[in-house]
Amino acid sequence: MPRTGGEQRRTTIVAEAIHQFGRDGYKGASIESIATAVGVRKQTLLYYFPNKEALLEACLVAAGERLGATIAAALEGKETYWDRAEAVIHGVFGLAAEWPEFPMFVREAARLGPTAFDRFADVLDPLRRRAIGFLQDGMDSGEIRKQDPAMLLFTLYTAVVGSLTEASVLNAVVGSDTGQASLRRREREVLLFVRAALRPTD
Amino acid sequence: MPRTGGEQRRTTIVAEAIHQFGRDGYKGASIESIATAVGVRKQTLLYYFPNKEALLEACLVAAGERLGATIAAALEGKETYWDRAEAVIHGVFGLAAEWPEFPMFVREAARLGPTAFDRFADVLDPLRRRAIGFLQDGMDSGEIRKQDPAMLLFTLYTAVVGSLTEASVLNAVVGSDTGQASLRRREREVLLFVRAALRPTD
DNA sequence: CGATTTGTCTACCGACCGGTAGACAAGGCA
DNA sequence: TGCCTTGTCTACCGGTCGGTAGACAAATCG
Secondary structure, three states, X not given: OOOOOOHHHHHHHHHHHHHHHHHXXXXXXXXXXXXXXXXXXXXXXXXXOOOHHHHHHHHHHXXXXXXXXXXXXXXXXXXXXHHHHHHHHHHHHHHHHHOOHHHHHHHHHHHXXXXXXXXXXXXXXXXXXXXXXXXXXXXXXXXXXXXXXXXXXXXXXXXXXXXXXXXXXXXXHHOOOOHHHHHHHHHHHHHHHHHHHHOOOO | OOOOOOHXXXXXHHHHHHHHHHHHOOOXXXXXXXXXXXXXXXXXXXXXXXXXXXXXXXHHXXXXXXXXXXXXXXXXXXXXXXXXXXXXXXXXXXXXXXXXHHHHHHHHHHHOOXXXXXXXXXXHHHHHHHHHHHHHHHHHOOOOOOOOHHHHHHXXXXXXXXXXXXXXXXXXXXXXXXXXXXXXXXXXXXHHHHHHHHOOOO
């Protein structure tokens, strides 16, 4: 047994937990099934995380960091306000493509209440501030429709996350539309929608 | 014991179930706590609904009918495309104001997968068709930005429902903002956002 | 080499949850 | 009046879940 264990196990468990919390909800996913999926017994999982809630917190922080890294990478080298908005949305959709349960987990985190969600949001706070300042600048320079920048950011968030998580609704509204192609269609749609909504009134 | 029971009990149970399914999720809410909340034993609830899933289906149909009635009432007498869109959004926000768990329940229904969500959506199908046709007309007459009307309806849905259900996110993004005043702010924001997004490109 | 830490396991417990069986009382009906 | 349906209850069962106790083996370190 190579003593490389430790951290690696931890991250594997967290990844699987995000997967199952996203798919089945916090209550719906059992630590037993998470442990089994990682190829380990429940008690081994409890060795790394003292209880289910601690596992959740680890997932929230990990998810925040992952999303933060994605967004930071997307912003690199982008200068204009529209390039940035587009890059962030594209980055988030890319993350959703390679990790479909990720947006569902974030939504579940929000459902669990502010206490849980803040664990996730705190990691992203610097980016949140940057985004609001940036939207404010765009409004000052007349490139973005004037409004409350924080509320705008909230509405943008709901539009993007909703588009990523409401697959059942998509199915009911536009008919069967699944897989990677659907995700690309939705990304394009959200981009057009957001661009139109940001455009200043003449 | 007045023999008025029956239907009234049923609807009371369904209302409470929507409440708890919305607040705690399908898995998180137990039929026992639902029964207790309406002042009855679990076995009495099981007398009306053979099992938990049957209760859920009854909730889905009831929710669909309630939302359908709300939207239909909102549409009455409205002629222009913008009056209609605004009336529907206002109606949905009104429903959310008097029944806060309702949007959460709808989102939970979507989370449970297409099979469950269709029970809810089927009731609303006539309205869905009307909405798409109506958006199409608006595009043909140049009053609405040209795009896929079904995808537009989906994006509008996600924006409205997201704004109603992501309270934790709102808290994290714009700071503490609760109660009826917050709901009104969000309604105004969504209205502005949607109006800007629908506006045709010059 | 021996002591200790690290990691994984088996065995078990108490709580809860969904659902069944069936007693029982009160209203409606022939 | 007496039977039957309707509605509500107590009692219980099997399964799952989160969590504890503690045995045990391999790796590490003085």
